[in-house]
Amino acid sequence: MKIIIFVETLKYGAGPALVEKAIIDGIIPLLLTNSPAEYGWLTARTVILPLHSDYDQLLQSVKDFCQNKTIVGVTTTHDGYIFLAATLVQQLLLPGPNIDVINDVLSKERQKKKITMSKIDTPSFFIARNSSMLYDYLQTHNTFPVVLKPSMGSSGLGVFKIASCDEYLHVADKLIWQCNRSCCSYLVEDYIAGDEYCVELFDGKVIGILLKRMSDIDPCSEISYIANPDISYQIYTNMVSVAESAAGVLALHWGPVHLDIIHSQGEFYLIEVNARIAGSWIPELIKDAYNIDLVDLLYNKITGKDVTIHHPGVKSSRTAMVDFILEPNDGVIMEQVANIPFIDKSFNGFFLKLGSRLFSEKKRVGYIYLSYDKKIYDRYVCFTLC
Ligand SMILES: Nc1ncnc2c1ncn2[C@@H]1O[C@H](COP(=O)(O)OP(=O)(O)O)[C@@H](O)[C@H]1O
């Protein structure tokens, strides 16, 4: 009997998709979690073990359960558990990323220090060890806006753009809470205004690019993604070069890597690097726009199968995009949005989905997802205009 271990995983997207692949393959998914009730999609075939906070106890419970069974892989799609998954991978002698590399990348402080030693641009930054050091720094700082963030954070939680030291006082509680939660330092960065992209890599090579649209109300929160956006060849190649160089500098040669880059006045600033598969809708967008199945690639990689990647260049004429529906302030509308019936339609090469998906920290309640071939679209528009 074969087992794949998931050390927590995302509740949507790549998490359930990987579990489903294992089940189709006849492999038993073993989920390590203390909150199984949050995983609405778990089937009876998924085994659940508690995620002990004591590592030795955790390892022992995994070994006890897996006696006479073969563990074929360990993974997570969840930022908070990447290091633990890599530790298990190393201990169980399974395919996976190097644990020292993972340790370096998990901290934005350590990754920025390495990146600044290379030729890659990244916003200028300051590290404050505690909140009073941060406040002292902001009081004497005179170039605003700046971005404040936990040096070990994810999903934009605790990330704030502030235009003055006074504004810090409005966000201090939330920032301090996030930093205390992950026992990390505070990062202050120059705010870079520009177009923001996500770049997805696999085994050190770019497999797709997405343009993000950020919220005007909360400038550090994305409200839509467009995969394979209309960008010039020059922007495309610059972005590929920055992303692949960063992966090289950080020695990220194994599996999926997800980067944020801001293009501002001809310069490309690396915002952050994540040594994991992208969350949200990104794997699905990449699949629809570039015909590359990130979930398949990762599944094959963790189970030690051969992985062949064809890199898209700018050849794909397909695009895919998702727009998030944000929580309205009006309670009546809120009720309507919460009851969005799931819609999945396809029409002459256009694919449209609409549904509800809650992500309360980012005030998301639903989504509209669209994918189509841009060539069809051009023809379609021409036809309509004539
Ligand atoms: N220096 C910066 N300039 C402009 N925007 C930034 C900067 N740093 C972060 N952001 C915005 O905040 C978002 C979240 O910050 P990021 O460093 O990626 O943290 P997280 O790990 O939480 O995703 C980014 O995607 C970007 O939109």
Ligand SMILES: [Mg+2]
């Ligand atoms: Mg980010």
